[in-house]
Each structure stands twice: as structure tokens, then as C-alpha cells.
Amino acid sequence: MGYVIDVLPAAGIDRLEPLWRELLDHHLASAPHLAALGPARAPGDSWRVRRGQYLQWLAAPKATVLVAQNSGRLLGYAMIRAADSAGSWQWGDQVGILETLVVSSDARGAHVGQALLDAARQRLAGWGIQVMTISVITGNEGALRFYHRAGASDYQHALIMPVKQPP
Numbered sequence: 504m505g506y507v508i509d510v511l512p513a514a515g516i517d518r519l520e521p522l523w524r525e526l527l528d529h530h531l532a533s534a535p536h537l538a539a540l541g542p543a544r545a546p547g548d549s550w551r552v553r554r555g556q557y558l559q560w561l562a563a564p565k566a567t568v569l570v571a572q573n574s575g576r577l578l579g580y581a582m583i584r585a586a587d588s589a590g591s592w593q594w595g596d597q598v599g600i601l602e603t604l605v606v607s608s609d610a611r612g613a614h615v616g617q618a619l620l621d622a623a624r625q626r627l628a629g630w631g632i633q634v635m636t637i638s639v640i641t642g643n644e645g646a647l648r649f650y651h652r653a654g655a656s657d658y659q660h661a662l663i664m665p666v667k668q669p670p
Contacts, residue, residue, distance in 0.1 A: 504613040506578050508622045509569040513561045519580055520550050526605040533642035546574035560584045565630050569622045571615045579606035581619040601633035
């Protein structure tokens with residue numbers, strides 16, 4: 504499968520919705536335990552919220568959406584941005600954040616995810632960034648294996664809990 508990696512202008516953000524919905528379905532299947540905290544957003548509402556986040560992030564100078572395309576058809580995308588670095592390690596003033604990496608189910612196995620990850624790392628390095636953080640929803644073991652194979656190290660275990668305590 505041939506494809507090219509390009510930058511998606513903010514004006515093209517709505518082209519990402521089908522892939523976001525595919526990722527949402529994958530998250531719902533991978534993390535059924537999160538339903539105990541409340542229902543998932545409806546797909547349209549989920550996209551509305553994520554779209555707003557993307558546009559807010561893309562307003563910053565160090566943020567971009569990288570897309571893998573074949574004849575104009577999106578096969579996957581990676582949303583990356585820079586953020587201020589935590590002070591515990593000497594990683595520079597900023598770190599990269601891989602906010603989203605998704606590959607269409609029919610393009611998996613064609614190294615699209617690896618190409619997007621490589622392009623994200625290259626872009627972040629060009630911004631002078633030394634490390635990138637990646638969040639993976641608990642239950643998505645395939646993504647964990649993918650990132651570990653690519654050289655990622657375990658860094659943080661994030662937890663979520665209700666604020667209101669049960670009676």
C-alpha cells in the first residue's frame with residue numbers, strides 16, 4: 504500500500520472525524536471497565552469535543568496533525584504538540600505530546616502507524632524537543648506493544664476515579 508505523510512492544515516480538521524470515530528470504538532471495546540464511571544459520549548459529541556481540542560492545540564506554534572494519505576484518502580493521523588516540561592528530569596524546556604495516533608483498520612499492517620510515529624518524532628526533534636509523552640488507554644495492549652517496540656519506556660501510570668465518593 505503506497506502512502507505519503509503530509510501536514511493537515513487546521514481547515515481540514517473535519518477530515519479526521521471518521522478516524523476519530525474508529526478510535527473511539529476501539530477505546531470503548533478496549534476499556535469496558537471505564538463504563539463504571541459513567542457512559543461514553545455519543546460519537547458526534549465525542550468528535551465535537553476532540554475537534555475543539557485539536558483546534559485549540561493547533562493555534563499554538565508547535566502543534567501539527569500529520570496524516571498518511573493514499574490518493575487523498577486518509578489512512579491515519581498523528582496529532583502532536585509541544586508543552587512545558589515537568590521539572591523532574593533534564594528533558595529541556597518542552598516535551599512533545601503525541602495526543603492521538605490512529606490508523607484505519609483497513610490500513611493496519613502496512614506500517615502506516617510506524618511511518619506516522621517516525622514523522623512525529625522527526626517533527627518534534629526539529630522543534631528541539633528531546634522526549635515525547637504518549638498516553639495509551641488501559642486495555643489497549645496492542646498499542647503498548649507497538650510503542651515499546653519503537654523504543655518507548657514506561658513513565659507514568661495515570662489513574663481516574665470519581666470525585667464523589669460512594670455512600
